[in-house]
Amino acid sequence: MPQTVKKSRVTVTLTVIVLSAAAIAVETWLWSSRKYYLTSVIIILLAMLPFFARFEGRRPQVREIVLLAVMTAFAVAGRVAFYWAPQFKPVCAIVILTAAAFNAEAGFITGAAAGLISNMFFGQGPWTPWQMFGFGLVGFFAGVLFGGREVKTVPMLVYGFFSVLIIYGVLLDTGSLFMYSQEVSLKALLAMYASGFTFNLIHASGTVVFLLLLQKPVLSKLRRIKIKYGMLQ
Amino acid sequence: MNDAFSQLHPAASFAFFVAVITLTMLYMHPVLLIISLAAAAGYVCILKGARHFGKTLIYLVPFLIFMSVLNALFNHAGVTPLFYLSNGNAVTKEALTFGFYASVMLSAVILWFECFNVVMTSDKLLCLFGRLSPSVSLLLSMALRFVPKFGRKIRSIDAARAQIGQGSAQGGFIRRVKNSMKVLSVTLTWALESSLTAANSMKSRGYGAARRTSFSLYRFTVRDAVTMVLCAFAVGVTAACVVSGGIYARYYPSVIISGFGGIPALGMAAFALLCFLPQLFDAKEALVWRRLRSAI
Numbered sequence: 001m002p003q004t005v006k007k008s009r010v011t012v013t014l015t016v017i018v019l020s021a022a023a024i025a026v027e028t029w030l031w032s033s034r035k036y037y038l039t040s041v042i043i044i045l046l047a048m049l050p051f052f053a054r055f056e057g058r059r060p061q062v063r064e065i066v067l068l069a070v071m072t073a074f075a076v077a078g079r080v081a082f083y084w085a086p087q088f089k090p091v092c093a094i095v096i097l098t099a100a101a102f103n104a105e106a107g108f109i110t111g112a113a114a115g116l117i118s119n120m121f122f123g124q125g126p127w128t129p130w131q132m133f134g135f136g137l138v139g140f141f142a143g144v145l146f147g148g149r150e151v152k153t154v155p156m157l158v159y160g161f162f163s164v165l166i167i168y169g170v171l172l173d174t175g176s177l178f179m180y181s182q183e184v185s186l187k188a189l190l191a192m193y194a195s196g197f198t199f200n201l202i203h204a205s206g207t208v209v210f211l212l213l214l215q216k217p218v219l220s221k222l223r224r225i226k227i228k229y230g231m232l233q
Numbered sequence: 234m235n236d237a238f239s240q241l242h243p244a245a246s247f248a249f250f251v252a253v254i255t256l257t258m259l260y261m262h263p264v265l266l267i268i269s270l271a272a273a274a275g276y277v278c279i280l281k282g283a284r285h286f287g288k289t290l291i292y293l294v295p296f297l298i299f300m301s302v303l304n305a306l307f308n309h310a311g312v313t314p315l316f317y318l319s320n321g322n323a324v325t326k327e328a329l330t331f332g333f334y335a336s337v338m339l340s341a342v343i344l345w346f347e348c349f350n351v352v353m354t355s356d357k358l359l360c361l362f363g364r365l366s367p368s369v370s371l372l373l374s375m376a377l378r379f380v381p382k383f384g385r386k387i388r389s390i391d392a393a394r395a396q397i398g399q400g401s402a403q404g405g406f407i408r409r410v411k412n413s414m415k416v417l418s419v420t421l422t423w424a425l426e427s428s429l430t431a432a433n434s435m436k437s438r439g440y441g442a443a444r445r446t447s448f449s450l451y452r453f454t455v456r457d458a459v460t461m462v463l464c465a466f467a468v469g470v471t472a473a474c475v476v477s478g479g480i481y482a483r484y485y486p487s488v489i490i491s492g493f494g495g496i497p498a499l500g501m502a503a504f505a506l507l508c509f510l511p512q513l514f515d516a517k518e519a520l521v522w523r524r525l526r527s528a529i
Contacts, residue, residue, distance in 0.1 A: 035258065035259060037258060038255065038258055038259065052366060052369055055368060055369065056366045056367075056368050056369055059368070059441070060368050061432075061436075061441075062432045062435050062436050062440050062441060063429060063432045063433075063436075065368055065371050065372050065375070065432075066375060066428045066429065066431060066432040066435075067425070067428065067429065067432075068372055069371075069372045069373075069375035069376040069379060069428070070376075070379060070424050070425055070428045072372065072373075072376040072379075073375075073376040073377075073379030073380050073382075073383055073424075074383065074421065074424070076376065076380050077379075077380050077383050077384060077387075080380065080384075109369075109372070113369075113372060113373055113376060114376075116373065117373060117376050117377055117380070120355050120377065121380070123346070123347075123350050124346060124349060124350055124353075125343070125346045126342060126346070179339070180300065180339065181304070181335070188307070191307075213410075213414055214414075214417075217414070217417075217418040217421070218421065221418075221421055221422055221425060222425075225425050225426075225429065229429055
């Protein structure tokens with residue numbers, strides 16, 4: 001990795017940490033009552049910034065952009081197609097497969113973009129940044145674990161199940177608590193996780209089902225495209 | 234829908250929504266919340282019609298009541314117990330009051346987002362953020378366009394396969410799942426191939442060789458600047474009045490709500506100006522139209 005890229009990455013990361021700390025400081029000292037939701041959304045937006053900045057900064061090839069757009073659209077179309085089944089959605093499965101075929105960055109971008117675009121069909125709301133970050137992180141860690149390597153089915157299914165249950169579920173439930181309640185305590189958080197558990201369980205199992213169904217065709221197609229066009233290596 | 238405000242430049246509309254939603258969430262003062270809720274409700278009526286708003290009320294009102302009751306049942310802070318639950322916890326006046334205003338705040342935010350979804354169409358959002366980040370916005374606009382395109386392709390492939398008895402609605406359950414997966418698989422192959430062909434074509438026509446221009450229907454004019462200045466002014470005055478302590482609301486341990494006199498009234502007026510900006514804008518446009526028409 002060139003020195004300049006490394007340096008700018010450190011700078012961006014440091015900036016995000018400093019700004020997040022500033023947001024928390026402002027929250028604690030300036031406002032009399034705590035504004036959990038606003039502060040958390042500011043931090044989430046800041047946390048997503050480096051991923052997008054890095055993608056933009058390395059001037060991606062048109063092919064990469066178009067390919068990620070296709071995978072994003074597929075995830076969104078999947079969410080639209082299963083609108084009638086609460087929480088039973090293929091978005092996370094498609095994001096995980098994209099990340100596994102390429103890398104962590106592709107996973108994050110696809111996930112976050114799918115969160116944003118699908119809400120253009122379902123309606124934007126205070127939950128949009130949380131969904132973007134949730135899908136993005138599920139994709140990011142999938143890329144870290146499986147990106148570019150020979151994929152084994154069982155670890156991927158296990159990852160799909162637990163990443164949705166823990167990363168996405170906990171993140172979104174925390175977001176809901178910040179949205180709907182101004183009183184945040186450990187007890188309230190635990191109550192929220194408990195009430196959301198069934199939904200997260202459906203979502204996680206759904207992801208496993210979709211991973212099982214989609215894994216083989218999607219991965220082989222992406223691998224073929226990768227070889228044929230020599231990209232995202 | 235005949236709303237002049239939604240025809241402003243995306244930057245002006247976006248600034249308005251950011252200002253109004255942030256202030257609504259920031260200050261839990263009853264008067265400010267009710268102003269915001271009323272303005273949001275009015276604007277939803279303008280954008281989507283009173284009938285749609287009536288439908289929204291059907292789920293919003295029970296939600297409002299549910300949230301205030303929930304807060305009273307689970308939150309026992311506050312010094313004025315109304316009655317005691319069977320487990321010995323008190324239901325307090327403070328928790329009930331806070332729960333009520335928190336749900337008013339949330340309803341106002343939900344209604345503002347309904348307006349946001351009508352006014353800030355996807356092309357406006359892309360126009361706004363496209364310049365900031367050309368690659369990401371290209372990705373987003375392509376994905377947005379692919380969704381209906383894939384939908385059509387899926388239907389046509391499915392129709393073709395149905396002719397050989399392999400449609401997604403033919404056979405038993407397992408058969409149907411298999412057929413559906415096949416349709417999706419065919420569509421994905423086609424989508425990847427055709428989009429990469431498109432990418433090659435874009436490249437050979439010089440994509441990335443120079444700064445990309447993008448077409449948008451919006452021009453930033455004086456009225457957009459005026460709107461943004463008005464927003465900034467209203468936010469400034471409201472914030473100044475809150476910071477100076479004139480507009481103050483506290484719910485725990487006891488409810489203290491102040492906001493009488495000259496300075497708080499000024500702050501509330503500024504906030505009302507901000508929230509009712511779309512309506513004021515529409516009224517001004519209607520007035521101009523009437524005057525022009527009577528001059529003919």
